[in-house]
Amino acid sequence: xxxxxxxxxxxxxxxxxxxxxxxxGNTQDEIAAKLGISRQSAQRMVSLAVSEGLVKVRLxxxxxxCLDLAAQLKKRFDLKMVEVVPTDPGSTSTTLGVADAxxxxxxRWLKSEAPIVLGIGTGRTLKAAIERLSPIECPQxxxxxxxxxxxxxxxAAYYNVIFNIADKIKARSFPMPLPVIASSPxxxxxxxxxxxxxxxxxxxxxxxxAFLGIGDLEDDAPLFVDGFISRDELLALRRAxxxxxIVGRAFDRNGVPIEGLTNDRxxxxxxxxxxxxxxxxIAMGAKKLPGIVAAIKGSLINGLITDEQTAEALLxxx
Amino acid sequence: xxxxxxxxxxxxxxxxxxxxxxxxGNTQDEIAAKLGISRQSAQRMVSLAVSEGLVKVRLxxxxxxCLDLAAQLKKRFDLKMVEVVPTDPGSTSTTLGVADAxxxxxxRWLKSEAPIVLGIGTGRTLKAAIERLSPIECPQxxxxxxxxxxxxxxxAAYYNVIFNIADKIKARSFPMPLPVIASSPxxxxxxxxxxxxxxxxxxxxxxxxAFLGIGDLEDDAPLFVDGFISRDELLALRRAxxxxxIVGRAFDRNGVPIEGLTNDRxxxxxxxxxxxxxxxxIAMGAKKLPGIVAAIKGSLINGLITDEQTAEALLxxx
DNA sequence: TTGTCTTATGGGCAAATACTCACACAATCC
DNA sequence: GGATTGTGTGAGTATTTGCCCATAAGACAA
Numbered sequence: 228x229x230x231x232x233x234x235x236x237x238x239x240x241x242x243x244x245x246x247x248x249x250x251x252g253n254t255q256d257e258i259a260a261k262l263g264i265s266r267q268s269a270q271r272m273v274s275l276a277v278s279e280g281l282v283k284v285r286l287x288x289x290x291x292x293c294l295d296l297a298a299q300l301k302k303r304f305d306l307k308m309v310e311v312v313p314t315d316p317g318s319t320s321t322t323l324g325v326a327d328a329x330x331x332x333x334x335r336w337l338k339s340e341a342p343i344v345l346g347i348g349t350g351r352t353l354k355a356a357i358e359r360l361s362p363i364e365c366p367q368x369x370x371x372x373x374x375x376x377x378x379x380x381x382x383a384a385y386y387n388v389i390f391n392i393a394d395k396i397k398a399r400s401f402p403m404p405l406p407v408i409a410s411s412p413x414x415x416x417x418x419x420x421x422x423x424x425x426x427x428x429x430x431x432x433x434x435x436x437a438f439l440g441i442g443d444l445e446d447d448a449p450l451f452v453d454g455f456i457s458r459d460e461l462l463a464l465r466r467a468x469x470x471x472x473i474v475g476r477a478f479d480r481n482g483v484p485i486e487g488l489t490n491d492r493x494x495x496x497x498x499x500x501x502x503x504x505x506x507x508x509i510a511m512g513a514k515k516l517p518g519i520v521a522a523i524k525g526s527l528i529n530g531l532i533t534d535e536q537t538a539e540a541l542l543x544x545x
Numbered sequence: 546x547x548x549x550x551x552x553x554x555x556x557x558x559x560x561x562x563x564x565x566x567x568x569x570g571n572t573q574d575e576i577a578a579k580l581g582i583s584r585q586s587a588q589r590m591v592s593l594a595v596s597e598g599l600v601k602v603r604l605x606x607x608x609x610x611c612l613d614l615a616a617q618l619k620k621r622f623d624l625k626m627v628e629v630v631p632t633d634p635g636s637t638s639t640t641l642g643v644a645d646a647x648x649x650x651x652x653r654w655l656k657s658e659a660p661i662v663l664g665i666g667t668g669r670t671l672k673a674a675i676e677r678l679s680p681i682e683c684p685q686x687x688x689x690x691x692x693x694x695x696x697x698x699x700x701a702a703y704y705n706v707i708f709n710i711a712d713k714i715k716a717r718s719f720p721m722p723l724p725v726i727a728s729s730p731x732x733x734x735x736x737x738x739x740x741x742x743x744x745x746x747x748x749x750x751x752x753x754x755a756f757l758g759i760g761d762l763e764d765d766a767p768l769f770v771d772g773f774i775s776r777d778e779l780l781a782l783r784r785a786x787x788x789x790x791i792v793g794r795a796f797d798r799n800g801v802p803i804e805g806l807t808n809d810r811x812x813x814x815x816x817x818x819x820x821x822x823x824x825x826x827i828a829m830g831a832k833k834l835p836g837i838v839a840a841i842k843g844s845l846i847n848g849l850i851t852d853e854q855t856a857e858a859l860l861x862x863x
Numbered sequence: 864t865t866g867t868c869t870t871a872t873g874g875g876c877a878a879a880t881a882c883t884c885a886c887a888c889a890a891t892c893c
Numbered sequence: 894g895g896a897t898t899g900t901g902t903g904a905g906t907a908t909t910t911g912c913c914c915a916t917a918a919g920a921c922a923a
Contacts, residue, residue, distance in 0.1 A: 286560055
């Protein structure tokens with residue numbers, strides 16, 4: 228992995244160029260003239276500003292259709308919050324749009340003066356959301372990971388995002404130095420009894436809000452691709468009726484946890500209580516649809532951030 | 546202003562197009578295809594979204610605030626250029642940051658192929674700026690001092706920076722072998738009539754750009770500390786309403802020159818015409834605030850390099 | 864110091880975008 | 894009824910932008 232190592236002064240210039248371009252509406256030629264650089268360099272500065280996430284574009288218009296879908300979903304499934312973003316018909320990305328919406332929703336929570344406990348799951352969607360989060364200082368809050376952050380190979384799991392978010396918001400973070408799935412139920416108990424782990428588990432139960440991804444269990448299930456479970460285990464789960472996985476735990480199409488199998492060894496915290504916490508799933512796409520349906524049916528979540536297409540599919544008479 | 550009366554559905558489409566463009570990163574062609582409209586219409590949708598303020602761009606960088614302030618100052622006070630640098634909250638230095646910014650601005654001017662005449666004032670801030678100037682060969686330009694460079698003790702004044710800059714940029718320099726303040730109005734006339742001085746004064750009037758410091762007139766006014774005026778003269782100036790000094794000349798809070806007193810004996814050149822030249826003051830800090838206000842009110846300058854804090858103070862409703 | 868490697872710069876070009884114009888259609892006005 | 898005005902559309906065109914590549918500049922080890 229190559230480290231870009233971008234100096235502060237470089238980012239400063241990039242921000243300048245980005246400001247001149249997006250806020251002041253200059254062309255790249257004008258920026259080049261004003262900054263005394265070539266147009267090509269100006270272009271590079273602007274694109275650097277974009278790629279470094281300095282430039283945030285927000286659309287301040289609730290598209291009627293999306294609002295409508297959100298309202299319907301909220302009513303039909305008795306959810307606390309629903310956010311529906313437009314779908315890009317051509318794109319196959321499972322993060323596009325929802326990641327930004329999730330980042331916005333997080334920001335809304337983080338702006339709270341009162342200290343909150345923020346639970347964080349894992350997954351690609353969540354990672355993308357955190358990346359889009361604007362830095363905001365909120366040392367009053369606590370961020371707690373709901374899943375272990377140790378990869379099967381012993382490294383910190385790539386899609387565990389607790390460190391990224393803690394860094395961005397300058398809050399105290401409580402990672403869970405565990406594998407996602409222990410080697411045996413006994414080992415899980417042993418691990419959970421550890422002095423370092425117990426407080427984290429307790430804190431996770433007190434979360435005011437949690438953001439979770441929903442993992443599918445298709446052939447390229449994230450849990451399998453990232454090496455947390457074997458192919459055989461994946462197939463066994465599917466045979467047992469599992470359709471999705473949340474913080475490592477597998478559920479059937481009604482949101483009921485699968486008995487036995489890997490679920491006996493999942494070391495993650497439990498999903499915070501839907502009575503006391505807002506538990507928001509961030510998920511979109513046909514692949515995740517069964518999982519979203521399951522999560523809703525089983526009342527595993529009471530909040531949802533998804534896209535138009537998925538929202539429509541959810542509302543379609545089953 | 547005519548209200549176009551845009552229907553909701555129209556704005557909805559615009560938002561959708563804007564979303565596809567800015568968030569999903571589609572080209573207008575793709576948007577056109579997806580929404581089943583012509584490319585031109587897609588373009589119109591996107592630009593409608595922008596002009597209706599649906600698209601909000603935010604820059605997540607400290608610099609963004611500075612640029613905002615600069616744009617406001619420029620507009621409010623009708624200045625040709627304004628540069629605002631971030632304030633380091635801890636530091637009390639009056640040169641930090643602005644010196645670098647001034648050096649950068651000078652460099653931009655010096656990069657010009659066409660010969661320019663660069664007027665230079667005096668003062669600690671300017672000296673710091675010159676120190677930070679990167680050496681650059683530009684023999685096509687001329688650097689002219691706007692103030693005398695002879696100290697009361699006969700030596701070259703320490704804070705006269707013409708020699709430093711001329712040396713750095715390898716341009717022809719035109720120092721002014723005069724005291725800043727002559728001993729009498731008559732002596733001033735005599736000095737100005739000298740064959741060596743006259744061309745320098747004439748050149749100073751032709752300056753394309755000038756960089757000036759603004760001196761306060763507090764108890765530790767640079768003019769007094771450096772021995773150019775006596776304590777009594779300082780007090781007399783203050784009694785006469787003077788709040789600042791530029792190239793040795795004192796001005797009241799509206800930027801009007803003080804009548805009589807030391808001003809009758811100031812041997813400096815006049816500030817170049819704001820019609821033909823860009824006259825840039827480099828100043829920051831609470832102490833200099835009244836002076837900056839005066840310089841702006843009196844249109845003594847049409848460019849400013851300052852810091853965030855000072856910029857905010859300048860914009861605060863008086 | 865020299866050679867080599869990496870990184871940054873500016874020229875050129877194709878793609879993408881903004882703008883202008885002419886026209887079609889509809890509602891309104893005379 | 895016909896003219897007028899406003900609004901939307903598509904075509905053509907100038908400008909702007911993104912990207913590739915050759916080259917220059919800087920870093921670093923020998």
